[in-house]
Amino acid sequence: EVQLVESGGGLVQPGESLRLSCAASGFTVSTYYMNWVRQAPGKGLEWVSILYSGGSTYYADSVKGRFTISRDSSKNTLYLQMNSLRAEDTAFYYCARGLTYSSSYFDYWGQGTLVTVSS
Amino acid sequence: DIQMTQSPSSLSASVGDRVTITCRASQSISSYLNWYQQKPGKAPNLLIFAASSLQSGVPSRFSGSGSGTVFTLTISSLQPEDFATYYCQQSYSTPPLTFGGGTKVEIK
Numbered sequence: 001e002v003q004l005v006e007s008g009g010g011l012v013q014p015g016e017s018l019r020l021s022c023a024a025s026g027f028t029v030s031t032y033y034m035n036w037v038r039q040a041p042g043k044g045l046e047w048v049s050i051l052y053s054g055g056s057t058y059y060a061d062s063v064k065g066r067f068t069i070s071r072d073s074s075k076n077t078l079y080l081q082m083n084s085l086r087a088e089d090t091a092f093y094y095c096a097r098g099l100t101y102s103s104s105y106f107d108y109w110g111q112g113t114l115v116t117v118s119s
Numbered sequence: 120d121i122q123m124t125q126s127p128s129s130l131s132a133s134v135g136d137r138v139t140i141t142c143r144a145s146q147s148i149s150s151y152l153n154w155y156q157q158k159p160g161k162a163p164n165l166l167i168f169a170a171s172s173l174q175s176g177v178p179s180r181f182s183g184s185g186s187g188t189v190f191t192l193t194i195s196s197l198q199p200e201d202f203a204t205y206y207c208q209q210s211y212s213t214p215p216l217t218f219g220g221g222t223k224v225e226i227k
Binding site for chain 2: 035037044045046047050058059060061094100101102103104105106107109110111112
């Protein structure tokens with residue numbers, strides 16, 4: 001059974017850092033493209049970052065230069081290193097597995113972890 | 120970047136109603152369009168991929184159609200468990216993989 005479990009969220013002050021983890025089971029993270037998607041409280045979904053199986057990474061303009069996506073194949077875990085956090089980064093962060101079959105979509109999602117940036 | 124616009128942003132409907140949600144892309148995206156359902160406090164759940172393909176396990180009352188710039192998600196007979204927010208997402212030109220703003224389906 002495919003499962004994604006995020007952890008690492010919490011309350012931080014503006015300018016601080018946080019690292020989110022997404023532990024995967026039931027499949028191998030390195031063989032799929034993996035994503036982070038966030039949702040500010042009461043708002044819509046915003047794609048944040050993608051890590052392709054080949055290692056290429058891309059970021060939303062809103063986080064480029066501050067966030068870094070990575071994976072540890074030995075732990076089958078996806079990460080999101082978030083630096084220089086801002087109040088507007090406050091959101092639930094979901095990891096999502098990507099699949100391509102006639103279209104590229106997110107077929108499995110984690111339960112989300114809440115990041116709150118506030119002084 | 121491709122912009123996705125959903126309409127309406129919210130709607131009220133009764134159990135048994137036929138409900139249609141529209142998603143428009145700022146440029147042609149062929150059939151690279153997916154739909155998700157999100158219930159309060161839960162992660163989104165894939166309903167439809169490639170504009171009209173039903174994800175495994177999703178009830179057949181959900182259907183998707185469209186190509187190019189205009190797409191629709193239809194619920195043929197609304198059930199109590201269908202009250203949720205629905206999002207479209209394009210994957211034609213990525214990254215970024217952009218979502219629509221969402222449509223909240225509420226009980227009338």
